[in-house]
Amino acid sequence: MLERYFRPFEAGRGLQEQLRENLLNAILDGALPPDDAMPSSRKLCELLKVSRNTVVLVYEQLVQDGYLTPSDRRGYFINEKFLRQQLNVSLKAKSPALFERPDHAPDWERRLQTDSAQMRSIVKPRNWRDYRYPFIYGQIEDDEQTAARWRDCARIATSGAHMRSWVDDQVMLDDPLLVEQIIQRVLPKRGIQARPEQVLVTIGTQNSLYMLTRLLGRPGLQMGLEEPGYVDARNIFSLSGCTLRPLRIDRQGLVVDEQLRGCDMLFCTPSHQSPTGVTMPLYRRLELLASAREHDFLIIEDDYESEQNFLGSNHPALKSYDDSGRVIYLGSLTKGLLPGVRLGFIAADAELIHELRALRRYMYRHPPSNNQRILALFLAMGHYDAHARRLRDRLARKWRVISRALAEHLPECHASGMAGGSSIWVSGPPAVDAWALQRRVARHGVLIEPGDIHFLGEGRGGCYFRLGFGAIAEDRIEAGIAALGQAWRELHQAQPA
Known part of the structure; x- marks a missing residue:
């Protein structure tokens, strides 16, 4: 036995x-x-x-x-x-009814104040690495050089003075070396200047959004969201009772016009609009800031994938042009590095950061200090910049391959987005069912993500899908898109005339 x-x-x-x-x-x-x-x-x-x-x-x-x-x-x-x-269980007489629900169990449906488990959200298969062609977003290809340097920094962090900096409970404080590196190395590349009291370390963008919603959200608050937009932001704002207002986007991102009137706060992704990938030009960013001042609303800027423009220089963050303190800047430190580490930050007015720090204390006090120190060393030793350069070059090559492959194997589709980021937003003819395509293409070992989840209203976005290329090997992209094109034709032929 x-x-x-x-x-x-x-x-x-x-x-x-x-x-x-x-x-x-x-x-x-x-x-x-x-x-x-x-x-x-x-x-x-x-x-x-x-x-x-x-x-x-x-x-x-x-x-x-x-x-x-x-x-x-x-x-x-x-x-x-x-x-x-x-x-509290005897090994001699293990009860078969141990895991059965007793009659006196609590009625959770009556007690729960939210139905977060029922919200529409992106579901990524746990076995995505088993797919031969995983066009999945938010994951990365293994990088042994980065992993080795991270291990070196982890070793250094466990020695001498570095270890003494994180073994104690810091209560409300962040690692001063990490905050220093964010201020000196990360923010200046986005054109942002900040003081230590204007920066708070978090455990990722979702955590940043949740804390902001706890402080600033309320039932009835008019929350503007890009349509299509970032799913997790939509759900987090919804949990606080905010009234969600879908806002139109075009090929230059969020449309700045009368649709913004009446918003109390809005969430946007100017660098690479989520999920379409388009970049907001400078003139529109300035228009957005002017509108925020005129109509008195706050802007939450999620600056994900800001270092990955392949043609031309990176665009300065929206926050860099803000002279009124209305922009709350969210940065991710590990999304393109080691997604499982989960470290990010908020840069905003000191008054808001002070309140966020107090709130964070009651949630989890502070992010794990050992990971903060490892990342601080990774930044200070130049490894982060080296990784960003390698990642940018690798993604640029992949982007060229996938763009050519889509033009050849899926000419019926339109791929949007600028030359940057780690995904391509694809729209097909209105008759296309992206979920049917996903099921069919999976038989060929290809994983794609249907795009309807990014729309606030149900029944929309059925012909859209997203192709992430951060996790797939460059030499597999061409064959993967060819298999996708084959599945596309099979689906089209199977449809009744």
Whole structure:
């Protein structure tokens, strides 16, 4: 019975770690009777083809952690008392009804104040790496050079004075070295000047938006959103009870006209409009700021992918032209670096940052200080700039390949967006069903993202889809778009005349 808990060992992971996991699964599942000794180290090493020392070391770790009790000349036994304390479940008589919902369970539907789980949101398959052609947005291709430099910075961060800077609970404060690097290296590239009291480190853009909504949102507040636009922003503002107002965009981004009148606040993505990728020109940015002053509304600027314009120089951020303090700037520090690290920041008036810092304290105090220091070192040592240059060059090559491939294999479609970013927004003929195309193209190993989710109103955007090219290898793009074109033709032929 025990053998079924020992899966084949995975390459790249320690044997002790995997053996410990397998033994714990068996113990917690009740596969090993508490009154019987654990298999001897000799028997287990023969069964698993590992050294006896490995088994003994794992047994000793489980003793130290309380799961096992050693007995002279008898071996190791399960510490049932400890497990009962931890799980409140007897291993001798495990109840089959343990996971059944009892009659006296709370009525969560009545108690819940929001229905966030029911909101329409982007769903990305966990197994996206299994697709041969993953045109998925928001993920990156493995970069061993960046990973190695991150590991070096992590090692440095655990030594000497660097370690003393993050082991203590900082309560409300951010890593001063990271804030310094944001002010000196990150913001100036966007044309922004700031003081330390005008910067707050967050755990990503969604977290920044949520905190802003907690402070500034309220039922009935008129919240302007680009249409189509960023899905998570729409849902976060909706949770606070804001009245969502879809705002038209064109080939130059958000349209600045009378549609902005009556907004209390608006969210926009001038550098690369999400999801279409178009860039707002300078004259319109100035018009937007003038409109904000005239009509007295705030602007939340999400400056994602700001360093990835492939033709010409980067456009200065909207915040760089703001002399009234109406623009709240959101920056991501790890989106194109290591998306799983989840670090970003807000740059805004000191009064707002002061309130955000107080709110953050009650949410999670501060982002993990060790990651803040690692990223600060990564910036200070020039690795961040080097990564940005490599990423920009890599994405520029991919953009050229995917643009040519779309023109050849999907001439019926129109690809929007400027030469920049890590995705292309594609629109097909009105009769196209992007979800049907997604299902069909998946048979060819291609992953695409239907675009209807980016529209506020249901039933819109059915002919749009997004192709992210940040995670796919350059040499697979051509074949992936060719497969997409083949699926497109199959779908068209399958439609009734």
